[in-house]
Amino acid sequence: MEHKTKVAEDLELTEAQARYDAACKRLLSHKVFLAWILKSCLDEYKDSDIETIESYIEDTPQVGEVPVGEDATNRARPAGETVAGCSTEHATLTEGSVTYDIRFYAQAPRDGTLMEIIVNVEAQNKYNPGYPLIKRGVYYVSRMISAQNGVDFKNGEYGKLKKVCSIWICLNAPKERRNSITRYTLREEQLVGNSVEAAKNYDLISVVMICLGDAQERQADVLRMLDVLLSSECKAEEKKQILEEEFAIQMSERVEEEVAQMCNLSQGIVERGIAQGMEKGIAQGMEKGIAQGMAQGMEKGAFSATLASLRRLIANAGMSAEQAMNVLEIPAAERPRYLAAMN
Numbered sequence: 123m124e125h126k127t128k129v130a131e132d133l134e135l136t137e138a139q140a141r142y143d144a145a146c147k148r149l150l151s152h153k154v155f156l157a158w159i160l161k162s163c164l165d166e167y168k169d170s171d172i173e174t175i176e177s178y179i180e181d182t183p184q185v186g187e188v189p190v191g192e193d194a195t196n197r198a199r200p201a202g203e204t205v206a207g208c209s210t211e212h213a214t215l216t217e218g219s220v221t222y223d224i225r226f227y228a229q230a231p232r233d234g235t236l237m238e239i240i241v242n243v244e245a246q247n248k249y250n251p252g253y254p255l256i257k258r259g260v261y262y263v264s265r266m267i268s269a270q271n272g273v274d275f276k277n278g279e280y281g282k283l284k285k286v287c288s289i290w291i292c293l294n295a296p297k298e299r300r301n302s303i304t305r306y307t308l309r310e311e312q313l314v315g316n317s318v319e320a321a322k323n324y325d326l327i328s329v330v331m332i333c334l335g336d337a338q339e340r341q342a343d344v345l346r347m348l349d350v351l352l353s354s355e356c357k358a359e360e361k362k363q364i365l366e367e368e369f370a371i372q373m374s375e376r377v378e379e380e381v382a383q384m385c386n387l388s389q390g391i392v393e394r395g396i397a398q399g400m401e402k403g404i405a406q407g408m409e410k411g412i413a414q415g416m417a418q419g420m421e422k423g424a425f426s427a428t429l430a431s432l433r434r435l436i437a438n439a440g441m442s443a444e445q446a447m448n449v450l451e452i453p454a455a456e457r458p459r460y461l462a463a464m465n
Contacts, residue, residue: 144186146245146352149380150291151183151224154371155351159243162303162344163289163330166230166239178236183226190220190265222262230285232322239285240266245352249295249333256306259329262288267327287328293352300335301345347371351381428452429463 157175224243229236266286275282365371435446
C-alpha cells in the first residue's frame with residue numbers, strides 16, 4: 123500500500139479542521155446559544171429571560187456569509203431584501219475574503235423601548251495569533267459601524283446609526299485569562315464641567331472577550347455552557363445531558379445532529395494529530411540516531427588514528443608518552459584516555 127505523503131496528510135488534517143470550525147459556527151448560531159451569550163455580555167439583556175432574548179434575534183443568523191472587508195459589506199439593499207440578508211458579495215482583492223463567523227440583527231430593550239443592534243460572534247482557536255486579538259475586535263466593530271452607511275442610513279442621517287457588538291469566544295486562552303469575560307466599550311468622561319450626554323448617543327460599540335477554561339470549574343453560567351458545548355472531550359450524550367439538566371436547553375434533533383457531528387470531527391482531528399505526531403517522532407528519532415552514529419563513528423576513527431600515531435612516536439622516536447602527546451597536540455583533558463588505552 124502506498125504511504126500518504128506529508129503534504130496529503132497535512133491537507134487532510136487542515137480539511138478536517140475546516141469542517142470542525144464550520145460545525146462549531148453552525149452550532150453557535152442557534153438562537154438559544156446566542157441568547158445565553160447576549161444575556162451574559164450586554165447590559166441590555168441582563169434582565170430578560172433566555173426565551174425572550176431568542177425572540178429578539180431577527181431572522182436566521184448568517185454564518186460565514188458577510189465579508190468584513192471594505193466595499194463588500196456596505197452595498198445598497200435591493201427592494202424587498204431583509205436587513206439580515208444584506209452584504210453577501212466578495213471582499214475587495216486588497217482585503218481578501220474574510221467573513222464574520224456569525225452576524226445577525228437583534229432587538230434590544232433600552233429606556234423602555236426596543237432598539238435594533240448588530241451582533242457579530244467569533245469562535246477563535248488562537249488567543250495570540252501574532253497580534254493582539256482585541257485590536258481585531260475593534261476593527262470588526264469599526265467595519266460594522268461604517269458599513270451601515272448606505273444600508274441602514276444614508277445622506278448623513280447619523281442619528282440612525284445602530285449599536286454594534288463583536289463577541290469573541292476564545293477556546294484556547296492563556297491560563298491567566300481562562301474563565302473570564304471582559305468587555306470594552308465607549309464611555310463618557312467629563313474633563314471640564316458636568317455636562318451629560320444620553321448614553322444611547324455614544325454607547326455604540328462593544329467588544330467582548332469570552333475566554334473559556336475547564337468546564338468542571340464553573341457553575342451554571344455561560345462559561346460553563348460554552349465549555350460543555352464546544353468541548354473536544356465531552357461525548358455528545360454527555361453534552362446533551364448537561365445542557366438539558368443544568369441549563370434547561372431542550373436539544374432539537376438538528377442541534378443533536380450538529381453536536382454529534384462536531385464531536386466526531388473533533389475526535390478525527392485528535393486521532394490524525396496523534397498519528398502524525400507519532401510518525402514525526404519516529405522519523406526524528408531515526409534521523410537523530412543516524413546523525414549520532416555518524417558522529418560517534420567519526421570520533422572513534424579519529425581517536426584510533428591518533429592513538430596509532432602516539433604509539434609510533436614512542437616506539438620509533440624514543441619519545442615518552444608526554445613528549446609524544448605534546449607533538450600531536452593532544453588536549454590535556456583527553457590525555458588520560460589515551461594513556462589508559464596504551465596500557
